[in-house]
Amino acid sequence: MPSEYTLLVDDQDSQINYLCPTLKQIVAGSYSNNTWSTIKSETCKDGWFQYTFYGTGIRVDIPTMHPSQDVSVTLDNAPVSPQQDGSFVSAVLSDGEHTLKYAVGQVKNTPVFDYLTVTAGVSTPLNGRTLIVDDAETSVAYRGSWSTSPPKELKYGYSTPLYRDTAHWSSTVGDSVRYEFTGTSVSVFGLVVDITRNLTASYTIDGVTQSRGIPKGAFDSVPMTEFFYAKDLGPGQHTLIVNLTDVQAPQAFGFDFIAYNSSVDSISSLPDYVPAANAANGLTSGSGRIGLGPGAIAGIVIGIIVFLALLIAGIFLWRSSTRSKKGVVALGSQNASYDDIEASKAAAQQQQMQQLEK
Structure with a gap:
């Protein structure tokens, strides 16, 4: 099973909202959907495109060849720091709806936007979408x-x-x-x-x-x-x-x-x-059944050993108690063990019976 599922979103995806004049280039064979996009002017410094998605992360690779200080990114209306070449990789996000806004102004070389990727969560619609x-x-x-x-x-x-x-x-x-x-x-x-x-x-x-x-x-x-x-x-x-x-x-x-x-x-x-909670507890699914991971198996084995140890100790104490009752011996030590307490009770009961007989 993959460690994560990643949604590929082409630059021509209908859900990408371009906020300034944008030029689409058609190139055969080497780019996603045979297209890439770029800015037409510096007006894109206030916002080139905006994309709302459902998932747990987003990655935007928009190389500008040389480091550019005229790139800004906001995620859920909060400013975040892109890399020097204009690319951006988010931290892990809570699974749900998020909005990214990307802006670029004056750069030495044309920024090339081919696609972005989204780390899918349970909330991410996948049917008919492309995974990479x-x-x-x-x-x-x-x-x-x-x-x-x-x-x-x-x-x-x-x-x-x-x-x-x-x-x-x-x-x-x-x-x-x-x-x-x-x-x-x-x-x-x-x-x-x-x-x-x-x-x-x-x-x-x-x-x-x-x-x-x-x-x-x-x-x-x-x-x-x-x-x-x-x-x-x-x-x-x-x-x-x-x-x-x-x-x-x-x-x-x-x-x-x-x-x-x-x-x-x-x-x-x-x-x-595998739901995240089950995966954390060592549960995995496959072939229509649920199996136990190494951590869960180790926990069960330890539990069985502890149970058997307590059972053996209980049997030992019960047999010791039985032997004490048969002898009706009052132990003289100050030990407050189970045998001491039961022997003392038996001796006191015997003394009471002897007094009644008299």
């Missing part, structure tokens, strides 16, 4: 000799970074990537080093395989994440396997991220969803 999965996500399974370091130094343009600055690389035939998801479509994005040679990969979804080569328009001298493969599917759970079928070093296949359209209403509808 980074190559570094623990739910992505790799087989073979993948590396997180590129085979050679890559010089990216300021507007063409990798998603979250990470990728997995391979130059070995047979290396593969596997990911399971619940949705109605899936896309694979990455990049290639040395496009002068042929490179192919197979894409298998639920047992059906298709092969693809290097996409047309792929760049090598200025690396950019490329659209490698896409498939529309019926709603439900699916398994994607990407397998390298023809690659030769120093050529390399770079896997950057997966995007898919969700077919559930919220993360609470996902098959492996």
Whole structure:
């Protein structure tokens, strides 16, 4: 199960409210939805766009190449500090409705707004929306000799970074990537080093395989994440396997991220969803049943040991008490133990009976 679910919101999403003159650029293959946006004038210093979302966090990557002091961000009407290049990553937020306002004025280079991402919470509507999965996500399974370091130094343009600055690389035939998801479509994005040679990969979804080569328009001298493969599917759970079928070093296949359209209403509808309270208590769900985590199991074992110890102690005391009653012996010590008290009572009762008989 992914550690978190991330909603991808394209710059052309209808819920993004542009507050000043904005220019849309259409670029084939290398950007989300083949578009990115930028400002037309410095009037955007009072507000470029505003976005209201439901979730637990938001991330905006809008590189300006050089550090800019003319960028401001407010979150829920409170000013927050963007990074020097104009990007912003929020702290963890309470799950619910939030509003981000982004403003940028005079900059040395055109700011490029391709998309933003939202960390989904239970309140986040997901049905039909696009989720993005980074190559570094623990739910992505790799087989073979993948590396997180590129085979050679890559010089990216300021507007063409990798998603979250990470990728997995391979130059070995047979290396593969596997990911399971619940949705109605899936896309694979990455990049290639040395496009002068042929490179192919197979894409298998639920047992059906298709092969693809290097996409047309792929760049090598200025690396950019490329659209490698896409498939529309019926709603439900699916398994994607990407397998390298023809690659030769120093050529390399770079896997950057997966995007898919969700077919559930919220993360609470996902098959492996675990409420935060249950997860904290060690409860996990899977295959329609609830299991116990290591902490919960350890607690149960300790409880059983304590119970058995108390039971044995009780039996021991009961047997000792029984022996004392049979002997009717008054102990002379000052020990206020269970045996002392019961023996004293028995001796006093015997003395009373002897006096009555007299």
